[in-house]
Structures are given as structure tokens and as C-alpha cells.
Amino acid sequence: MSKNGNISSSVIKRLPRYYRFLGELEKQGVERISSRELSEKMKLTASQIRQDLNCFGGFGQQGYGYQVQSLREEIGHILGVDKAYSTILIGAGNLGKAIALHINFETRGCQLTGIFDANPRLTGETVGSLAIRHTDEIEEFCKAEHPVIAVLCIPKANTQAIADKLVGLGIRSFWNFSHYDLTIDHQGIEVENVHLGDSLLTLTYRTSHLKDSEEE
Amino acid sequence: MSKNGNISSSVIKRLPRYYRFLGELEKQGVERISSRELSEKMKLTASQIRQDLNCFGGFGQQGYGYQVQSLREEIGHILGVDKAYSTILIGAGNLGKAIALHINFETRGCQLTGIFDANPRLTGETVGSLAIRHTDEIEEFCKAEHPVIAVLCIPKANTQAIADKLVGLGIRSFWNFSHYDLTIDHQGIEVENVHLGDSLLTLTYRTSHLKDSEEE
DNA sequence: TAGATTGTTAATCGATTAACAATC
DNA sequence: TAGATTGTTAATCGATTAACAATC
Numbered sequence: 001m002s003k004n005g006n007i008s009s010s011v012i013k014r015l016p017r018y019y020r021f022l023g024e025l026e027k028q029g030v031e032r033i034s035s036r037e038l039s040e041k042m043k044l045t046a047s048q049i050r051q052d053l054n055c056f057g058g059f060g061q062q063g064y065g066y067q068v069q070s071l072r073e074e075i076g077h078i079l080g081v082d083k084a085y086s087t088i089l090i091g092a093g094n095l096g097k098a099i100a101l102h103i104n105f106e107t108r109g110c111q112l113t114g115i116f117d118a119n120p121r122l123t124g125e126t127v128g129s130l131a132i133r134h135t136d137e138i139e140e141f142c143k144a145e146h147p148v149i150a151v152l153c154i155p156k157a158n159t160q161a162i163a164d165k166l167v168g169l170g171i172r173s174f175w176n177f178s179h180y181d182l183t184i185d186h187q188g189i190e191v192e193n194v195h196l197g198d199s200l201l202t203l204t205y206r207t208s209h210l211k212d213s214e215e216e
Numbered sequence: 217m218s219k220n221g222n223i224s225s226s227v228i229k230r231l232p233r234y235y236r237f238l239g240e241l242e243k244q245g246v247e248r249i250s251s252r253e254l255s256e257k258m259k260l261t262a263s264q265i266r267q268d269l270n271c272f273g274g275f276g277q278q279g280y281g282y283q284v285q286s287l288r289e290e291i292g293h294i295l296g297v298d299k300a301y302s303t304i305l306i307g308a309g310n311l312g313k314a315i316a317l318h319i320n321f322e323t324r325g326c327q328l329t330g331i332f333d334a335n336p337r338l339t340g341e342t343v344g345s346l347a348i349r350h351t352d353e354i355e356e357f358c359k360a361e362h363p364v365i366a367v368l369c370i371p372k373a374n375t376q377a378i379a380d381k382l383v384g385l386g387i388r389s390f391w392n393f394s395h396y397d398l399t400i401d402h403q404g405i406e407v408e409n410v411h412l413g414d415s416l417l418t419l420t421y422r423t424s425h426l427k428d429s430e431e432e
Numbered sequence: 433t434a435g436a437t438t439g440t441t442a443a444t445c446g447a448t449t450a451a452c453a454a455t456c
Numbered sequence: 457t458a459g460a461t462t463g464t465t466a467a468t469c470g471a472t473t474a475a476c477a478a479t480c
Contacts, residue, residue, distance in 0.1 A: 019417070050464090051449085060462050061461080064456065065460090159372065202378040266439065
């Protein structure tokens with residue numbers, strides 16, 4: 001069904017957004033949509049939408065547009081929402097707990113199976129439906145459960161060492177929230193660095209450069 | 217000091233990362249660095265670094281490189297780390313609390329001055345050094361304190377309405393964590409949408425397309 | 433001075449937009 | 457059939473990289 005070839009990373013970054021908008025439309029009972037209509041909602045050009053969707057195959061019908069439901073399903077399938085990658089979270093501080101509780105892993109092809117923290121006082125405390133385990137148990141857990149994705153909510157000083165160890169234990173992808181740019185040399189390991197601080201700082205930049213606030 | 221002109225948004229997005237790396241180098245006691253050395257650490261081309269830094273002015277010295285400390289200070293100043301924009305946070309659920317506690321607002325030109333939640337049971341509870349207020353108090357608070365930035369950690373259904381109201385109360389920038397693409401029509405309002413779910417979903421995509429795991 | 437490295441211009445690459453023939 | 461809208465190719469735009477003269 002999908003043409004594939006080599007999809008540019010900018011297209012891939014837009015895919016979850018298409019998926020969300022189509023989900024919204026589906027909820028509203030919209031059955032078909034043209035690239036022009038969708039472009040108005042998403043503030044993209046219709047050209048770009050057609051170009052993007054065509055990377056993967058001809059999902060539309062000429063003269064008609066796109067079937068909302070089936071297009072959403074196709075994109076979801078491409079993204080992998082129907083997977084169930086076993087996922088562990090390391091670091092059950094404020095942010096770790098919030099991520100565990102706030103993110104719907106299941107609808108994104110992941111299944112949170114373990115939460116770990118180095119602080120023994122947290123061991124046994126539950127977060128959602130999972131009990132926090134001590135980090136000493138990670139190795140055993142990985143050998144038994146073979147998690148594929150690790151969410152890192154730990155201080156930056158430990159990040160690289162822990163990630164390297166996890167690679168040895170079979171982790172193939174990292175969702176990294178520590179204030180550290182994780183890089184893994186091993187082939188075939190994926191890293192998604194999330195820098196919330198950077199995000200805020202660009203907002204500060206734009207706030208201080210607003211047209212009507214030329215200060216200095 | 218800065219040339220300015222019109223800086224492309226891709227350069228601006230890289231600025232906080234430069235700032236972090238230079239901070240790290242400064243901590244390590246490194247005094248000077250060449251674009252080539254920095255390019256190796258940051259996995260960029262030396263060309264791009266020189267190109268980026270030159271948008272703002274000649275921070276380097278030919279034959280020598282860049283002074284780490286002063287370059288960092290310059291970039292920090294451009295980003296606005298020395299501002300103190302009064303910032304409010306709406307929605308003190310798991311994520312809201314974690315953001316309030318986990319993000320160092322001060323080092324990013326912001327000052328968290330108020331936390332609000334619609335749930336009256338949370339009113340009075342403290343998060344860090346701030347007591348949660350009821351959302352009914354937002355209007356009064358804004359009229360007295362004139363906050364500039366709002367962090368939105370609220371359900372997507374309410375986001376647009378609350379944001380519109382906040383614009384009327386003087387908020388000029390939004391850091392939006394709700395699962396909703398906030399758009400503001402008013403001129404001169406900045407929005408930074410953070411979609412953590414999208415970030416995870418692209419990681420799921422890449423996990424399912426790893427070279428060694430061609431499944432179907 | 434010779435060596436190093438920037439600032440800056442030119443060349444390349446990739447992504448976005450425009451246009452239109454194909455087709456439902 | 458006529459009208460609408462896609463799929464796809466060509467044109468444009470912008471961002472990255474390469475090259476090198478300027479200069480510390």
C-alpha cells in the first residue's frame with residue numbers, strides 16, 4: 001500500500017499532526033475532506049498536504065478528496081499506533097511521574113511496563129497502575145521483559161551512562177527528557193531528545209522581539 | 217552589537233542549544249573554541265556555526281576562534297535570559313505541577329508568579345513556593361500583576377477559550393502543553409505549542425522502521 | 433611573517449509551492 | 457459530460473555546505 005522510498009524527516013514530523021487533525025474531524029463526523037479544506041484548518045498549503053500524503057501512496061480520490069477515516073487509519077498504521085512496544089521509564093521525579101500519568105502511551109504504539117528510580121524511598125510507590133522499582137532491578141527486568149523503548153527523566157549527569165547500559169540490555173529507542181543531548185554511536189538506535197527548556201527559551205526570544213515592544 | 221536583519225526561525229531554534237553547549241564548555245573551564253571544534257561536539261558543520269553566529273554580529277576573532285564566555289553571554293542576551301517576564305501557569309494537574317517544579321524559569325528570562333487551577337480542591341495547595349489559586353482569580357491577578365507569558369497545562373477543550381480570554385487580559389505569549397494546536401489571530405501574540413504525544417509518536421515511527429526490524 | 437580561523441560570498445541541496453494533466 | 461480534486465512534474469524558494477579572501 002505504501003510507496004515509501006525515502007521519506008524526508010520533515011514529512012514524518014508533520015505526520016502526527018495530520019493524525020490528530022483527522023481524528024478531530026472523524027469525531028465531528030466529517031467523512032470526506034479535500035486538501036484545500038484541510039489546508040485551511042491546519043494552516044498549511046494544499047500543495048504540501050497532497051505532496052506529503054503521496055509519499056506513502058495514493059490515499060485520495062480525484063474529484064472527491066480524502067476519506068477521513070481511512071486516511072487516518074493509514075497514517076496511524078504508518079506511524080505505528082497499532083504496535084505495543086514495551087516501554088520503561090527511568091526517573092520517577094515530578095517530571096517522570098507526570099509523563100507516566102499524562103501521556104497516553106497505548107494510543108502511540110507503546111506500553112508502559114516498568115518505572116524505575118534510584119531513590120529507594122520511592123520503591124513500591126505506585127504511579128498509575130505501576131509500582132516504582134529500584135534501578136538495580138532494571139537489568140533483570142530487561143532480560144525478562146525485553147522492553148524496546150526507554151523514557152529518560154533523570155539528571156543530565158547520569159544520562160549517557162544509563163543510556164549506554166540500556167543499549168546493552170536491548171533498548172533500541174530513547175525518549176530523553178534530561179537536559180542533555182543524548183547521542184548513541186551504535187547503529188540502529190533512535191533518540192528523541194526533548195528539551196523543554198529550549199522550547200521556553202525560544203518563546204522568551206520571540207516575546208522580547210515582538211514588533212510592538214522594541215525596547216532597546 | 218547585533219546585525220539582526222531578519223533572522224530565520226531555523227537559526228533561532230538552534231540558539232538555545234548553542235547556549236547550552238557553551239555553558240557546558242564554560243563549566244569545564246574552556247576559554248576559546250573554534251567553529252570546527254564546536255561542530256564536532258554539536259554534530260553540526262563548522263560552516264553552519266559560523267553562518268549562524270554571524271547573523272547577530274562578529275563574535276569571533278579570525279585566526280583564534282570564539283571566546284566561550286563572551287559568546288555565551290551574547291547568545292544569552294539575544295535569547296533574553298536576562299529578562300524577567302512575569303509568567304502564569306494554568307492547570308495544576310500532574311503535568312502543570314511537574315513543569316512548575318522542573319523548569320528553571322529564571323534562567324530563561326521568566327518568573328513564575330502565579331499558578332491557577334479550576335478545581336477548588338487544589339486551591340491553597342503549594343507548588344514550590346507558590347500557592348495554587350482558583351481560576352476565578354486570574355482576571356484580578358492579571359490586572360494587578362500584568363503577567364506577559366502563560367503556560368497552559370489544561371485539557372484541550374478549554375484551551376482556545378482560555379487563551380482568548382488571557383489575550384484580553386494582556387498575555388502576549390503562550391507556552392501551550394494541551395493536546396491542541398493553539399492559534400491566535402491577534403497580531404503580536406506568540407504561541408509555542410508543545411506536543412509531547414507527537415514527539416513520542418515520531419519515535420514510535422522510527423522504532424518501527426529501524427533498519428534491522430523490517431517486519432512486514 | 434606564517435598559520436589559523438573567521439566572515440562572507442557562491443554553489444549545492446532539499447523542501448515548499450505552483451501548475452496542470454489525469455481521472456474520478 | 458462537466459466540475460472537482462487528486463497525483464505528479466516543474467519552478468521557486470530557503471537553508472545548508474563549500475570555498476576562499478580577509479585578518480588576527
